[in-house]
Amino acid sequence: MIPSSYGGNYSPLTTNWINATGESNPTILNALNTFEDGLILNSFVSRLPVIYPFVGGNSTKHAFNFMNTANFQLSFYGGITHNENGYTPNGINGYARTGILPLTTTPKAGNSFGIYSRTNGGFFAIEVSSMDNSSSFTGNEIVIKAQDDNTYWCNFDTITTGNGNYLTNSLGLISNVRTNNSTRKLFQGSILKATISSNNTSNNNNEYYLSVRGYGSGAGVVAFSPRNLSFVYFANQAFTDAEIVTFSSLVQDLQTSLNRQV
C-alpha cells in the first residue's frame, strides 16, 4: 500500500473516518492521515484493532474507533466534556464503555494498551480497566498516577504486584505492555519506566472501561477519573521497546499537529 503522503487522496482509514464522522476540518484530516501513513510504514495497522483519537470535539466523533469505525464505538455515561482537546470526564460519574473484551482483542501472551493524558497530578482514579470483580484486583488496568504518586497497573495479573512511583508526571502517552507470559512493561512516551516479572494467570474477559474501574455488571461506580484524554489505544501484540519509540513518536506528532501536545 502506498501511503498518501506519496501522492493521492487520503489513506483508507482516514477516508473511512470521513465517511463515518463527516469530518471536514483539514487540520484534523491531515493530522489523521499523516498518523495513518506512519502506521502503514511501520506495519502497525493490523496490530492495532482499536484507536480512539478523540478528534472532532463532540461525543459523536469521539465515540469512533479510527481503525474500524464500525467496531467498538464508545458509549459515554455521566458527566463528560468533549472539545478539541479530547475527552474529559468529571471525576464524579463520567466514564466510557468500549465493548472490547480482553481475551479476544488484547491476547494474554502479548498485548499493549495505553492512553495519552493531558492532565497532570495524582488521583484516586482509574484510566483503563477490565477487572475480574470488585475485590479480586486481577485483570487488566492502569492507574497512571494515584494520590500516593504510584502507578498501579496489571495485564492479566494482579494490580497488587509491581506498583511504584515510576513517573515524574502523568502526562503524555502511557503504555501497559504484556511482553510475554511472565513479563510486563510500563512506558511513558518512548521511555521504559518499569519491567515487572509477573505471570499472566488471569483469564479475565470483562469489557474494558475508560475512566472508571470496570468489572462486568458492577462496573461504573468506583474510582472515576477527571483526566483529559486525547488518545487511547489497544494493540493485539506486545510492542517491543524499539516499536514503542516509533509508536509514541507517531502519537506525539499527532497531538502536535492538533496543537494539544503535552
Next chain:
Amino acid sequence: MIAIITQEQRDSLLGVEFMPQTFFNLDVKDINENYFIDEVEILQCDIQWIKDLTLTVYQPKIQVNPFL
C-alpha cells in the same frame, strides 16, 4: 454541583440518550445514598424538568482504596 433525584426520576431516565452516544449515569449515589445528576449532564441535556432541578454541592461517599 449536582442535582438530587428521586428513585422514580432516576428510573425514568434509564436508557435515555441525552446527547449522541451519551447516557445518564444512574448507578452512583452520594454520601447520603441519594441518586443524582451531575451539572455537566444537566447542561448537556435538553430535558426541562432536569434543568429546573436545584443544584447542591456534591458530597461523595468515602472511597475505599481501589488499588490495594
